[in-house]
Amino acid sequence: MSGPEGEEKVVKSELRWALAAGAVVFIIFAAVLWAAITMRMNPPSNIEHADPATLHMQGEFTESNLGTTVEPDGRVTVRMVATQFAFVPNCLMVPQGREVTFRFVSPDVIHGILITGTNVNTMIVPGYVAQVHTVFRQSGDMLMPCHEFCGLGHSEMIARVQVVPADQFRPGPDGRAHCEGQTPLVNTAAPGVPAGDVDAGAQAQGPLVSGEPSPDPAQATQDAVAAAQPATGE
Amino acid sequence: MLTTRRLVLTHMWVAFATFSVAIILGVWQMWARSPLRAPFLTAENYFNSVTMHGVSMGYVLTTFFIMGFGYFVAETALKRPLPGKTWAWAAFWMGILGVLMAVLAIVTNNATVLFTFYPPLTGSPWFYIGLVLVVVASWIWCGLMIVAMAQWKRANLGEPVPLAMFATVANAVMWLWTTIGVAAELLFQVIPAAFGWIHTVDVGLSRTLFSWTLHAIVYFWLIPAYIAFYTMAPREAGGRLYSDTMGRLTFVLFLLYSLPVGMHHLFMDPEHSTGFKFVQAALTFLVSVPTFLTVFTISASMELAARLRGGTGVFGWIKALPWKNPMTLATGLAFFMLWFGGGGGLINMSYGMNAMIHNTSWVTAHFHLIFGGTVVIMYFAIAYSIWPHLTGWTFRSPGRLRLQLWLWAVGMMVMTIPWHYLGLQGQWRRVATFDYSDPMIAGWGPWVIVSLIGGLILLASAALFIVNLLPPHRKWARQPGPTEPYRYALAAHPPRRVPEVLNGFTLWNLLVALLMLAAYGWPILQFFLTDAPEAIVHRIGG
Ligand code: HEM
Ligand SMILES: [Cu+2]
Ligand SMILES: [Cu+2]
Numbered sequence: 001m002s003g004p005e006g007e008e009k010v011v012k013s014e015l016r017w018a019l020a021a022g023a024v025v026f027i028i029f030a031a032v033l034w035a036a037i038t039m040r041m042n043p044p045s046n047i048e049h050a051d052p053a054t055l056h057m058q059g060e061f062t063e064s065n066l067g068t069t070v071e072p073d074g075r076v077t078v079r080m081v082a083t084q085f086a087f088v089p090n091c092l093m094v095p096q097g098r099e100v101t102f103r104f105v106s107p108d109v110i111h112g113i114l115i116t117g118t119n120v121n122t123m124i125v126p127g128y129v130a131q132v133h134t135v136f137r138q139s140g141d142m143l144m145p146c147h148e149f150c151g152l153g154h155s156e157m158i159a160r161v162q163v164v165p166a167d168q169f170r171p172g173p174d175g176r177a178h179c180e181g182q183t184p185l186v187n188t189a190a191p192g193v194p195a196g197d198v199d200a201g202a203q204a205q206g207p208l209v210s211g212e213p214s215p216d217p218a219q220a221t222q223d224a225v226a227a228a229q230p231a232t233g234e
Numbered sequence: 235m236l237t238t239r240r241l242v243l244t245h246m247w248v249a250f251a252t253f254s255v256a257i258i259l260g261v262w263q264m265w266a267r268s269p270l271r272a273p274f275l276t277a278e279n280y281f282n283s284v285t286m287h288g289v290s291m292g293y294v295l296t297t298f299f300i301m302g303f304g305y306f307v308a309e310t311a312l313k314r315p316l317p318g319k320t321w322a323w324a325a326f327w328m329g330i331l332g333v334l335m336a337v338l339a340i341v342t343n344n345a346t347v348l349f350t351f352y353p354p355l356t357g358s359p360w361f362y363i364g365l366v367l368v369v370v371a372s373w374i375w376c377g378l379m380i381v382a383m384a385q386w387k388r389a390n391l392g393e394p395v396p397l398a399m400f401a402t403v404a405n406a407v408m409w410l411w412t413t414i415g416v417a418a419e420l421l422f423q424v425i426p427a428a429f430g431w432i433h434t435v436d437v438g439l440s441r442t443l444f445s446w447t448l449h450a451i452v453y454f455w456l457i458p459a460y461i462a463f464y465t466m467a468p469r470e471a472g473g474r475l476y477s478d479t480m481g482r483l484t485f486v487l488f489l490l491y492s493l494p495v496g497m498h499h500l501f502m503d504p505e506h507s508t509g510f511k512f513v514q515a516a517l518t519f520l521v522s523v524p525t526f527l528t529v530f531t532i533s534a535s536m537e538l539a540a541r542l543r544g545g546t547g548v549f550g551w552i553k554a555l556p557w558k559n560p561m562t563l564a565t566g567l568a569f570f571m572l573w574f575g576g577g578g579g580l581i582n583m584s585y586g587m588n589a590m591i592h593n594t595s596w597v598t599a600h601f602h603l604i605f606g607g608t609v610v611i612m613y614f615a616i617a618y619s620i621w622p623h624l625t626g627w628t629f630r631s632p633g634r635l636r637l638q639l640w641l642w643a644v645g646m647m648v649m650t651i652p653w654h655y656l657g658l659q660g661q662w663r664r665v666a667t668f669d670y671s672d673p674m675i676a677g678w679g680p681w682v683i684v685s686l687i688g689g690l691i692l693l694a695s696a697a698l699f700i701v702n703l704l705p706p707h708r709k710w711a712r713q714p715g716p717t718e719p720y721r722y723a724l725a726a727h728p729p730r731r732v733p734e735v736l737n738g739f740t741l742w743n744l745l746v747a748l749l750m751l752a753a754y755g756w757p758i759l760q761f762f763l764t765d766a767p768e769a770i771v772h773r774i775g776g
Pocket of ligand 2: 146148149150154
């Protein structure tokens with residue numbers, strides 16, 4: 001077979017195709033670049049350190065400082081600790097239509113979050129502060145699960161986000177806002193989560209949850225829920 | 235008969251036996267995540283299962299299949315016996331030992347860390363040492379492939395290395411580069427932590443080293459499928475490869491661009507700057523070019539075959555292809571899945587858009603479609619194509635082979651379309667159960683059940699695959715196999731000479747080194763210069 005096409009033709013058609021493919025790739029890439037620059041669509045990338053061994057004892061992430069805060073300059077910041085196997089606090093109230101900055105840390109292992117129905121998404125890597133900015137366009141309740149395997153209680157590690165219309169967002173005099181009528185999150189029928197992951201984990205998370213570090217992660221979740229329960233009715 | 239016959243068959247059976255166990259676990263996992271009550275469901279069982287399924291599919295099926303296939307190509311494409319067969323068997327047993335160690339650690343609840351084993355969560359050291367042994371076994375394989383090609387070149391001065399072998403060695407060279415990252419992570423961070431020699435670990439560094447491996451490993455799995463596209467499918471369809479040069483270029487581009495892009499797995503991580511994330515996002519776009527080239531070259535090769543068989547028309551020729559041939563059918567189905575999977579991949583790699591789908595079900599759906607779909611269906615087709623040369627008998631009822639391939643493609647689409655959709659709805663991955671009594675989640679249930687049905691179709695296909703490969707027991711049911719040696723596709727214009735750069739890897743290795751320095755130099759160095767606080771090691775199990 002001498003080929004239905006000459007060799008030269010083969011090379012030419014391949015080159016034409018390579019150019020076309022290159023052009024398609026370039027156009028898509030240009031769109032990504034455009035979004036990054038004009039819409040500030042950048043991934044969370046503030047290289048900022050936080051020491052997992054001490055973060056709950058001093059500074060920004062002590063328990064009393066967690067949750068939603070309206071800063072003196074009016075910016076809304078949410079601080080949260082992700083720990084095996086709960087978020088502290090486990091419910092957040094945020095205003096609709098205003099820029100919200102989330103700051104997450106982990107004292108133990110890697111976690112991650114997303115907020116369903118939004119593009120809020122970040123890994124939470126021990127040693128670093130994970131920071132995400134967002135504006136919630138719709139009000140209502142949303143889920144904020146942990147999305148990276150962090151141990152046997154991982155499936156039960158879920159927080160809730162309550163987005164309220166801006167005029168219903170009334171922080172207290174201290175600038176703090178808490179979930180309304182918060183009912184402790186009832187977890188999935190935790191299919192017999194056995195003991196495990198209690199070694200350094202319990203130490204690191206001990207100060208965050210009230211009482212004894214529970215050997216049962218599902219139970220630990222409930223403890224943390226109780227500990228994080230903000231005083232309702234201000 | 236091939237001298238590597240037993241070697242190849244043994245590797246393939248290890249790969250496929252592991253695959254059959256793992257797919258049962260996969261179906262059970264989907265069942266667990268659905269609203270239907272799955273038996274044996276505890277958190278520990280689920281995550282042990284995902285660990286086992288991921289390790290089996292990602293590390294065992296692939297590595298053993300690729301090694302076995304490489305030995306086959308080295309002997310049949312170079313038409314000379316494999317050098318160092320003793321080494322090959324030593325590597326095989328080392329790999330088996332490694333797999334047994336890892337499996338033992340998992341089933342005794344000592345390695346519930348998933349196949350990505352992100353520290354500081356740490357399992358038994360024997361799990362990691364087992365994985366290291368598998369990697370070292372594959373390094374021996376890489377060495378044998380490189381030596382086989384070098385010996386052939388010395389005996390055939392100036393001649394172009396047959397494309398199938400050139401591509402196999404490209405994969406071996408790429409794999410050596412690829413495994414540096416994970417090997418460093420395991421040896422310097424994870425294993426010392428697992429033994430309790432160190433109590434804290436720099437997680438930013440370990441994630442970065444793992445990302446070095448995480449993208450290129452996918453191309454390691456993928457390249458056998460591409461070898462089949464370029465060097466097997468055109469002949470089986472009755473035609474020729476459209477362009478041998480494009481084939482070589484494609485494999486070289488894979489070698490170059492699959493490595494300096496791994497940070498696209500860290501887009502959502504806080505330990506890297508937007509600058510380097512963006513650089514690697516840009517390089518990631520380049521790695522889609524060889525896939526575009528392949529789609530074109532293989533489609534053109536298929537068109538050549540179809541027109542030789544009397545096909546006409548702009549698209550009418552497609553009907554003229556020998557769809558009864560399993561390799562042709564598998565190539566068509568693989569391309570079909572590649573269109574969907576590739577489209578999804580464009581979203582994953584889009585830097586900003588990634589935030590929408592990172593760690594959602596979209597990601598698991600995506601890699602099941604590309605890896606479980608496009609890649610594994612070509613593993614099936616390769617097995618069907620080379621089996622007669624390995625066993626000495628031919629398939630009596632090829633209809634069963636086609637049925638198996640169709641079931642796989644259909645099952646994969648049924649499983650992954652709802653899975654993708656759920657990812658867009660925000661369903662997150664890597665959890666055992668969902669609380670379907672929550673109204674925000676309740677609507678997902680039916681879609682997970684559809685995925686489960688897709689999984690069952692895949693399970694049926696997998697069972698049929700194994701039945702197809704089993705030797706016919708009754709003597710009269712056997713048909714004698716081929717007597718002539720295995721033939722690869724010829725190019726429409728077989729190369730008499732190729733430029734030396736497309737006949738070896740020296741220059742490309744140099745370029746890989748430079749690209750890696752540019753892409754990963756600072757991102758890794760930063761961990762040694764800035765004093766990031768370390769995470770406390772969390773050991774699981776006893
Ligand atoms: C019947 C077919 C299959 C089903 C139902 C299935 C199902 C699953 C499920 C439910 C997960 C867990 C995902 C998660 O928790 O996020 C999973 C993970 C995984 N599957 Fe499959 N799978 C199947 C076939 C395959 C095949 C053919 C491959 C590759 C050849 C594969 C490779 C993997 C890998 C590597 C993981 C690990 C993912 C992770 O750790 O996040 N699976 N699979
Ligand atoms: Cu988690
Ligand atoms: Cu990748």
